[in-house]
Amino acid sequence: MSCSCSGNGSNESLFLPREARILHAHQPTATEKHFTLQLVGGERFEFQPGQIMEVGVMGYGEIPIGLASSPTRTDTFEIVVRTVGRVSTAINTKGNGDSLWVRGPLGHGFDLDALRGHDVLVVAGGIGICPTRSLIQYIADRRDEFERFVLFYGARDPLQLLFPEDRGVWRAAHDIEYHETVDRADVAWTGNVGVITTLFKTTHLAADTRVVICGPPVMFEFVIRELDSIGINRENIFVDLERRMKCGVGKCGHCQINDKYCCIDGPVFPFSEIQALEEAI
């Protein structure tokens, strides 16, 4: 290709994506697609649970997506993309052997040091299970570094529940306390029905539990109310926030929450750090 614009190879562009090959793609629900990816060239993709990346299809654009697998696993990495609009639709037309273009990892993941040595509760609502799955797998793989591990997962209805194999594993694991719920049941559903906060009744949590929350904005307020009543310190609550992102590197201004940037100061924040920010939740 004749391109007059290349040159100056020494100074790298923040915007130049890398090619990642789709090793495996499948569609667990009507709207979500689960991809297992590997960087072309075989280089290992290093990241922390909770970090994000920009994932794109050239000609369509790129969108922020949370990493859904644990860095403790293999040299591949996984994402789950919900078909929402232009770019997510373009990504979800791709299949085995195709490429996606990625930039990252970006942002701050979960503060593992703050969680280590403590009871951990993960509260994941809807698609929020994807970025938290990275942490869940991480804790499961290094189980002895953490105390009690409780996991709450809620979805709108049974058809929206992702990761059936993982859920089987979590349910069976003796050292994970897994609770799930749906807002609306179908005839086959025998589990809990109700919003995610109804799960708090099913178990007792210690006040020094470390909590991770990821889900739709409406969920935060109600979950935090429950945590307050248990007496959990807001410094020990970590929230994973969503904002529109165009650059992912703290320049474009789109993800700004007052004077914080979701893309580089987050997307995971201690709740105490953002609770006073009017534009946060």
Place this chain on the structure above:
Amino acid sequence: MTEMYIREGDFAPFVDAMIAATRVIGPVGKRKKFVYEPLESSSDLRLDFDVTVLPPKKVFFPPAQELVRFDGDLVEGCIAPIDTVLFGVHFYDVKGIDMTDFLFRERNADYNYLAQREATTIVASNIQAISPRAFWDSVGPEVEPEGHDAFLTKLDGGYVLETRTPRGETLIAYGAFRDATPEEVQAAADVNASVMGRCPERLAHSSNAIAEKVRDSFGDEKLWRELANGCFSCGSCNTVCPTCYCFDVKDTWNLDQTSGQRTRYWDSCLTREFAAVTMAGGGTENFREHHSARFRHRFMRKTTYLNEKLGGPACTGCGRCAQACTVDIADPVKVITTIMEVTS
């Protein structure tokens, strides 16, 4: 570094020699206004401008800037700086450039901006005409302009050029300069001192006092609704501002439908969609839904959010936003004065 002098009659040949050797961008007249454009001849140069419509940020951060090109599976970056002299920049716009330099460099250095910045020699010039909405002499007076390579001051019968960097020094070779006399250097200093205190608008409070009061006003919905009353979210105040640098990124295809580019475009936090997030599931959440929340965000950025990093407000007092706003509500002096009065 050195102080040089060039006679009025030798000035045009100096500029023409520079234009012959490299790309020179400077202020030129366009109808009744002024814009920065590549100069074709010294006769285009209008150093008597008051303020240009757009700030010189467009030289390093153009309204549309290609970031990446692709053709099938080939994907490559678009960093291609062109050696440039940016000639005739008022000191408040030098401050604006200093701020964007810092912001594009901090945390993740953005070479799509910095490469062109580093390939550009900046010649500042004295203010000969003061824009009707300017207030640069009362905003961040403690912030010194830095990122220029030379400073040119017009005197009767000639110009004094003070070079500030080796790069600025090289420009002397293009013209019939001689060493300036101490009297000429003093005359230039007097010319520059004499414009201070002459802006038509002014802020009556220190940057710190303003930062504190404006931040405290955040929760005063009523005040911000009043201040933003009439705003139609056009984003003109963002577009003309030397310190605004938010952008959108879009992909476009070429006619062949196999190749195309990823481009960033100037964007405005005043527009409705800027902070909207499409929630998976269909609905749309906007974290700054009302235009007053967007208007407030802009002022928070200008007067408080970035102060610590920039050593002062992210406003240079150029007055462009005040001039660009059809409903005349964007003027920082008006907004700040109201906040200082209401909350005092």
